[in-house]
Amino acid sequence: MYAYYGKEKIRMQPLHLLMERGHSCKLADIVKKCLRLDLLEKVTMKKNSALMMVVLLLMAVVLTGCASDDNQAATRTITDMAGNTVEIPASPQKIATMTGPSYEMVFMLGGKDKIGLVRSDHATGYPLALLTNSDLPNYPTIKGVGPQTPVNAEQFLDAGVDLVLYYNNAAELEKFKMAGIPAVVVNTTTTVPTTTEEYFEQSSANLKLLSEILGGEAVERYEKWYAYLTKNVELIAERTKDIKEEDRPVVYWGNTWGTNILSSYSRGTRDFEMELCGGTLVAPQEGGQFPEINKEQLLEWNPDIIFVDNHGNAPELVIEDMYSNKNWESLSAVQNKQLYRIPSGVFFMDKGSTNTLVLLWTAKVLHPDLFADIDMIKELQYYYSTFYDYDLSEEEAQKILEGWVDAENLVR
The missing domain is CATH 3.40.50.1980 (Nitrogenase molybdenum iron protein domain)
Structure with missing residues (x-):
């Protein structure tokens, strides 16, 4: 389903995915704003009746859950390896591991059940990955992902991921932001170590963040x-x-x-x-x-x-x-x-x-x-x-x- 704000076409994410990702209170804010007459006049749908049904459903389901969501801190803010401040789910459950070593690192940290999308080469091309994780062939996969590859955010929305581990590519990161999917930069090196202390800090930074x-x-x-x-x-x-x-x-x-x-x-x-x-x-x-x-x-x-x-x-x-x-x-x-x-x-x-x-x-x-x-x-x-x-x-x-x-x- 798509909504139009002015001339911009925006994909609306399925309600159950938004609820899983802990966005219920944000959703409630949107509903409250949309109920204002001046904003309703700016929002058009192919079928206005469908829009009103969605609004009523959101009011019934979302607003009642806000008090508990506020108490449970549905999201938190982290700083990624590129220095970006990113709001992520408090407990991500479907992570897309897109950078080269990110699958290995999440798996090594015990996060195999929280991986929601992997690169196709990660799922098939590494015998030791398959040897150590029998569930790997069953993960949803995506092809054609790389540091300079254009992102199709629709694929990530369809997979229902709630967090993406990605490259330091500002243009592609913006696409995730527009789609409402938190994207965290990992595996970016900013300094060259000259001492053992600096080496420890740099070589452990990605794993510590994850x-x-x-x-x-x-x-x-x-x-x-x-x-x-x-x-x-x-x-x-x-x-x-x-x-x-x-x-x-x-x-x-x-x-x-x-x-x-x-x-x-x-x-x-x-x-x-x-x-x-x-x-x-x-x-x-x-x-x-x-x-x-x-x-x-x-x-x-x-x-x-x-x-x-x-x-x-x-x-x-x-x-x-x-x-x-x-x-x-x-x-x-x-x-x-x-x-x-x-x-x-x-x-x-x-x-x-x-x-x-x-x-x-x-x-x-x-x-x-x-x-x-x-x-x-x-x-x-x-x-x-x-x-x-x-x-x-x-x-x-x-x-x-x-x-x-x-x-x-x-x-x-």
Whole structure:
């Protein structure tokens, strides 16, 4: 159903959805205003009688519930990762997890029953997501969602979501606002850490925000995760603090698209993480989210180690190509067979909550002698049992370390 205010066509949300989202008192305010003669004259419907029936129904159902709703605080205000002040449901029940790691983080925080819409690639393309959550294939899905993709707010209204976790895209966020759906920005980095304290704050900010949004058990899970992160960072820092500069391997991190190893990341957070793990990162200083270098630059850097992540869906092809392609035969990493595929995760392991595992893995790759006692199989089993409530077998853990991804179904 649509209402017209002046010349603007506005979709009216179903009453039961508005009531579920805790908007009854706001709805009552609208009803009261619409009952004023001057506003009624401005509102037109295809059938005026239908409008009056709606108004009477709202008066009967909505106004009687306002006193109790006021007492129960149906909404609350939070500040998201972009600094936006957003009014959200006090207890969201149908969350749309649209940014890359957002499904993994909500799931890790114990919010699987509060997920109301997922990206289609999240529902089909990540074997570990399916392994840890048997309900995932039953969630409503949406295709074609990305940082710069135009939003169709109708799809979110039809799914009945009461909160959207989204990218920092002002134009698309405005569409959610116009549709009356709260949208919270997550996974936005605003500063580059230079100290351990800054790193803790930045790397935990998204999970902390989501735990506060979910409340209850999520807060306890976040605190346990933060303790695990702290333990790992302090352990790594203690062991790498005295490594001399000449003993720190030079590392290039390829964010591959297809078989293109020249797509990367700007230095940002990875710079601090690589230093923490006892390495020296070579990367573009700037250039957007996924800057691309040229072949000459990579040859000049001549890294000792190259990490190939799973973002581009074909890391094994990248590694095979680099070992066989004469363009790369002079690279130290190629000559010494030091190309490593980033392990897999419920999302990508180096994003979301599992980045703390990647720190351990990175430190062990860079300095195997210093971290010989770290058993990544056991670390993975602990993490999955503690934070995903799933008992991971040794075979499954080994597949994670080898890169367990369903590339065919990763298309958004």
